[in-house]
Amino acid sequence: MDVVRFAFRLCGRVGAGLALAAASLAAVAQAAVAEVPDAALREQLRATLQQAAAAHPGVPPGARTVVELGRLDARLRLAPCERIEPQWPASAWGAVRVGLRCTAGPTRWHVHLPATVQVLAPGWVAAADLAAGTELEAAHLRRAEVDLAAGGVVEQPLLLGRTLARPLAAGAPVRAADLRARQWFAAGDVVQVVAVGRGYRISGQGQAMAAGIEGQRVRVRTDSGRIVTGVPVAPSRVEVTL
Structure with missing residues (x-):
C-alpha cells in the first residue's frame, strides 16, 4: 500500500467553546471501511476527544476521561483516500459521532465514527437497593467513581432529605x-421575583399563578399587575431572565 500523509485541521467548537489545536499525521490509505480510520488516525482522534473532554469547564479537578472509539459498518466499502478530515461533534461528553470526510481521492465519501466519552470523577451512589419514595439520608449513600457524562451528579448536601422518584440499585449513581x-410554593402564594439581566439584578414581589415546581416555568403577577414567567429556584422565589 502507498503511504500518504493525512493533513487535517482540528478546529471548531467542542462542548462549551473548546478550540481544538491543529494536528497532522501520516497514515496508510485503506480500501475497506472496516480499516478506516487506521490505527494512527484512530489514536489521533482518541487523543483529541480526550483533550476536549478534559478541558470542558464542567470537569472537576481530579477527574479522568476515557474515550472508546467504535467501528464503522464492516459491510461497507470505501475508495482509497489520500486525505481524511475529521468533523468534530458539538458535545464533548457522552455518546458522540465523529465525521470522517474524504477530501482527496478518486471518490469522495463521508462517514461517521461512533465514540463514547466518559468523564469519571468521585460522586455518590446508592449504598444498597433503594425503593422509589425513599427520603435520602447519609446512610443511603456512599462515595464512588461515577461517569459525569451520563447525567448530572448531585453533591451529597443537596441529596440529603430529597425523595427518590424511581428505585435505584446498589451502586447506581x-x-x-x-x-x-x-x-x-403553591398557587396564590406571595413570592419574591428576581429579574436578572446583563449587568443588573432587580427584585420585587408577586403572586404565583400556579404551583412552583422545581424545573418548571411558572407565571407570576407582579404588584404592578404585569404577568412575568420565570423558574422557581428556592422556597417562595422565582427567577426571571431578561
Whole structure:
C-alpha cells in the first residue's frame, strides 16, 4: 500500500467553546471501511476527544476521561483516500459521532465514527437497593467513581432529605433525574421575583399563578399587575431572565 500523509485541521467548537489545536499525521490509505480510520488516525482522534473532554469547564479537578472509539459498518466499502478530515461533534461528553470526510481521492465519501466519552470523577451512589419514595439520608449513600457524562451528579448536601422518584440499585449513581421535583410554593402564594439581566439584578414581589415546581416555568403577577414567567429556584422565589 502507498503511504500518504493525512493533513487535517482540528478546529471548531467542542462542548462549551473548546478550540481544538491543529494536528497532522501520516497514515496508510485503506480500501475497506472496516480499516478506516487506521490505527494512527484512530489514536489521533482518541487523543483529541480526550483533550476536549478534559478541558470542558464542567470537569472537576481530579477527574479522568476515557474515550472508546467504535467501528464503522464492516459491510461497507470505501475508495482509497489520500486525505481524511475529521468533523468534530458539538458535545464533548457522552455518546458522540465523529465525521470522517474524504477530501482527496478518486471518490469522495463521508462517514461517521461512533465514540463514547466518559468523564469519571468521585460522586455518590446508592449504598444498597433503594425503593422509589425513599427520603435520602447519609446512610443511603456512599462515595464512588461515577461517569459525569451520563447525567448530572448531585453533591451529597443537596441529596440529603430529597425523595427518590424511581428505585435505584446498589451502586447506581444518584442523579438529578432520579429525584422527585420539589414544590417551592403553591398557587396564590406571595413570592419574591428576581429579574436578572446583563449587568443588573432587580427584585420585587408577586403572586404565583400556579404551583412552583422545581424545573418548571411558572407565571407570576407582579404588584404592578404585569404577568412575568420565570423558574422557581428556592422556597417562595422565582427567577426571571431578561
